[in-house]
Amino acid sequence: xxxxxxxxxxxxxxxxxxxxxxxxxxxxxxxxxxxxxxxxxxxxxxxxxxxxxxxxxxxxxxxxxxxxxxxxxxxxxxxxxxxxxxxxxxxxxxxxxxxxxxxxxxxxxxxxxxxxxxxxxxxxxxxxxxxxxxxxxxxxxxxxxxxxxxxxxxxxxxxxxxxxxxxxxxxxxxxxxxxxxxxxxxxxxxxxxxxxxxxxxxxxxxxxxxxxxxxxxxxxxxxxxxxxxxxxxxxxxxxxxxxxxxxxxxxxxxxxxxxxxxxxxxxxxxxxxxxxxxxxxxxxxxxxxxxxxxxxxxxxxxxxxxxxxxxxxxxxxxxxxxxxxxxxxxxxxxxxxxxxxxxxxxxxxxxxxxxxxxxxxxxxxxxxxxxxxxxxxxxxxxxxxxxxxxxxxxxxxxxxxxxxxxxxxxxxxxxxxxxxxxxxxxxxxxxxxxxxxxxxxxxxxxxxxxxxxxxxxxxxxxxxxxxxxxxxxxxxxxxxxxxxxxxxxxxxxxxxxxxxxxxxxxxxxxxxxxxxxxxxxxxxxxxxxxxxxxxxxxxxxxxxxxxxxxxxxxxxxxxxxxxxxxxxxxxxxxxxxxxxxxxxxxx
Numbered sequence: 001x002x003x004x005x006x007x008x009x010x011x012x013x014x015x016x017x018x019x020x021x022x023x024x025x026x027x028x029x030x031x032x033x034x035x036x037x038x039x040x041x042x043x044x045x046x047x048x049x050x051x052x053x054x055x056x057x058x059x060x061x062x063x064x065x066x067x068x069x070x071x072x073x074x075x076x077x078x079x080x081x082x083x084x085x086x087x088x089x090x091x092x093x094x095x096x097x098x099x100x101x102x103x104x105x106x107x108x109x110x111x112x113x114x115x116x117x118x119x120x121x122x123x124x125x126x127x128x129x130x131x132x133x134x135x136x137x138x139x140x141x142x143x144x145x146x147x148x149x150x151x152x153x154x155x156x157x158x159x160x161x162x163x164x165x166x167x168x169x170x171x172x173x174x175x176x177x178x179x180x181x182x183x184x185x186x187x188x189x190x191x192x193x194x195x196x197x198x199x200x201x202x203x204x205x206x207x208x209x210x211x212x213x214x215x216x217x218x219x220x221x222x223x224x225x226x227x228x229x230x231x232x233x234x235x236x237x238x239x240x241x242x243x244x245x246x247x248x249x250x251x252x253x254x255x256x257x258x259x260x261x262x263x264x265x266x267x268x269x270x271x272x273x274x275x276x277x278x279x280x281x282x283x284x285x286x287x288x289x290x291x292x293x294x295x296x297x298x299x300x301x302x303x304x305x306x307x308x309x310x311x312x313x314x315x316x317x318x319x320x321x322x323x324x325x326x327x328x329x330x331x332x333x334x335x336x337x338x339x340x341x342x343x344x345x346x347x348x349x350x351x352x353x354x355x356x357x358x359x360x361x362x363x364x365x366x367x368x369x370x371x372x373x374x375x376x377x378x379x380x381x382x383x384x385x386x387x388x389x390x391x392x393x394x395x396x397x398x399x400x401x402x403x404x405x406x407x408x409x410x411x412x413x414x415x416x417x418x419x420x421x422x423x424x425x426x427x428x429x430x431x432x433x434x435x436x437x438x439x440x441x442x443x444x445x446x447x448x449x450x451x452x453x454x455x456x457x458x459x460x461x462x463x464x465x466x467x468x469x470x471x472x473x474x475x476x477x478x479x480x481x482x483x484x485x486x487x488x489x490x491x492x493x494x495x496x497x498x499x500x501x502x503x504x505x506x507x508x509x510x511x512x513x514x515x516x517x518x519x520x521x522x523x524x525x526x527x528x529x530x531x532x533x534x535x536x537x538x539x540x541x542x543x544x545x546x547x548x549x550x551x552x553x554x555x556x557x558x559x560x561x562x563x564x565x566x567x568x569x570x571x572x573x574x575x576x577x578x579x580x581x582x583x584x585x586x587x
Contacts, residue, residue, distance in 0.1 A: 039292045041095040044274045045283040047086065047290055048100045051116075051144075053078045055108035057312045057351055057381060058533070059291070080112050082291050087119040089295050091126045097274040098129035100266075100284060101148060103141040109351070109382025110217060110403040111493075113143055115507045117224075120147050129273050133266040139164060142256070143221055146228045151257040152266040153248045161245045161256060164218050166210060170196045179420030183448050185456050187464035188410030191488025193386075197414060209489050216492035217403045229255050304525040306515050307337035307346045308508070315355030315363075315387040322533065325352055327359035333531035334366035338373060343528060345515035346376045348395060349508055354387030357411050357463050364470065367394045375518045379511035380404045380502065385490060386411075389501075390467065393474040396518070399511040400493040400502040407496055409471055410488025411463045413456060418444045475500055 059079025090096040099120065106113070120130055124147070132145035135154035142159060145151050153159055175182060175197065182197045192206035202210070219233075222240065226233045239245060239254050251257045259265070271282050285293075313324035320326015337346045348367070354360070370376050371394070378384070378392035380400035385408035392398050392406075400406060422428040422445065430445040441452050448456075465479075472482035477500065485491070485499045496502045504510065516522045 048284040101132040106140040111382040111401040146225045153257045181417040186412035188488030191410035213492040305343045305528040307343045312351040327362040331366045338370040344519040350384040351381035352388035360387035360390035377515045393471045398502040402493045404493035407491040409486035
């Protein structure tokens with residue numbers, strides 16, 4: 001029997017070692033394949049942009065991603081930084097004759113789309129063509145396609161052009177069924193992040209603010225499309241509001257596309273433009289491949305640096321990880337930039353709905369310390385709201401896109417009473433021994449007394465006063481003036497600039513330009529990206545268990561997976577929050 005157990009254990013150990021070595025070998029092969037030297041681009045090539053992965057601020061350090069693969073079932077992504085760099089590189093690459101936008105559904109925020117679109121417009125100044133083809137094109141994909149010289153839509157295809165919307169899910173009924181009673185603490189009429197937990201529909205204040213900033217963003221984008229397509233805003237507004245584009249011929253009739261045609265017809269047109277015979281193959285170069293091509297532009301050798309600190313995701317206490325903004329990790333990045341003598345200025349790139357109020361304040365302090373020795377410029381991406389705005393408000397200059405979502409200056413807290421759920425649904429009761437009347441505070445196993453609720457609400461009020469005073473100081477207003485635009489209200493970048501919550505409209509490049517000019521190094525600097533990213537091996541083996549669990553849960557839940565993600569975010573909310581209305585997604 002002992003020999004049998006010994007052989008079984010030896011077999012299990014051997015299988016484990018074999019699996020581990022197999023993974024290492026696979027990673028090595030993939031990394032070697034993906035990291036082989038520079039790619040040679042053939043003459044008369046066309047850069048193909050599908051943009052069919054999630055677009056994040058920075059390109060992931062994942063060799064599987066370069067091969068268009070995922071690992072442990074977790075989907076890959078493309079970095080906005082490398083998409084823009086590739087378009088710029090193609091502009092000056094003699095072997096690249098144009099760009100082919102072969103898109104269907106683009107998964108990116110509004111500001112990221114704006115920066116890609118601006119790069120495409122700049123690319124066209126080279127005299128090279130931009131051609132778009134689609135069979136099922138969503139509104140975001142069309143916003144990019146609208147700048148193309150030729151826009152092909154499949155004869156049986158569809159083009160979404162009916163305005164933008166945002167849905168909010170409410171969980172009051174769910175909590176009632178589970179016998180969970182949330183105790184809500186907040187400051188601000190518009191601080192709607194807690195509404196899903198005690199209402200079954202939007203409050204009038206929340207409906208007002210969402211209607212305002214969604215219309216602001218939609219109107220801005222209609223005007224940009226009208227400019228690109230040679231139409232008036234009024235014409236496109238009528239088409240959008242009345243859903244006049246219902247089939248391909250409608251899209252051509254109203255001037256949204258130039259051609260009704262198939263994929264091969266778009267290819268033939270590009271062959272003609274590139275001077276390639278019709279029976280020859282057109283060389284389409286993928287983004288993953290072109291990222292590795294040599295850049296013909298000579299890079300700077302300057303010792304001067306501008307540090308770009310990328311802050312993307314929820315704001316959390318502690319170290320955090322690659323998918324969020326951990327206060328300790330980002331405080332260290334700010335200190336790194338501050339203490340580096342070669343770094344002359346800092347650009348803080350923010351893409352966050354907010355999160356922990358404490359973590360936001362920790363990073364705010366590091367920003368203030370950095371400002372004493374070098375300028376700090378904020379660059380807002382898709383969203384820099386609540387805790388995200390907390391980070392930006394102390395910077396020397398705030399740069400935002402017109403379609404950035406920002407503001408939401410307010411705080412909240414939630415303490416659920418799980419006593420009914422545990423007793424009535426699970427058959428669990430809780431008893432306690434305490435040295436004082438409130439020694440177990442806060443707890444989720446009983447209702448809070450009024451005295452305890454008053455303590456928490458006073459703390460919420462105090463943080464709101466600190467938040468608004470610091471915001472007022474940063475923006476050169478009185479606190480009373482600032483509070484007119486606070487109360488948790490969300491603004492578009494256009495609305496925020498009108499209210500002095502941001503200074504300049506523009507993207508990351510505009511923020512870098514301002515930083516360089518501020519220290520007199522306009523044409524003499526290089527970028528230093530922070531914080532340091534984990535290598536692929538560090539990330540893979542450091543989080544392998546989590547990746548496997550995530551993959552299993554995603555496979556099991558299917559379309560319900562986004563709701564599970566919402567639950568996990570609620571679970572991770574520690575302490576008082578400075579956060580956007582919950583899970584705002586614009587479609």
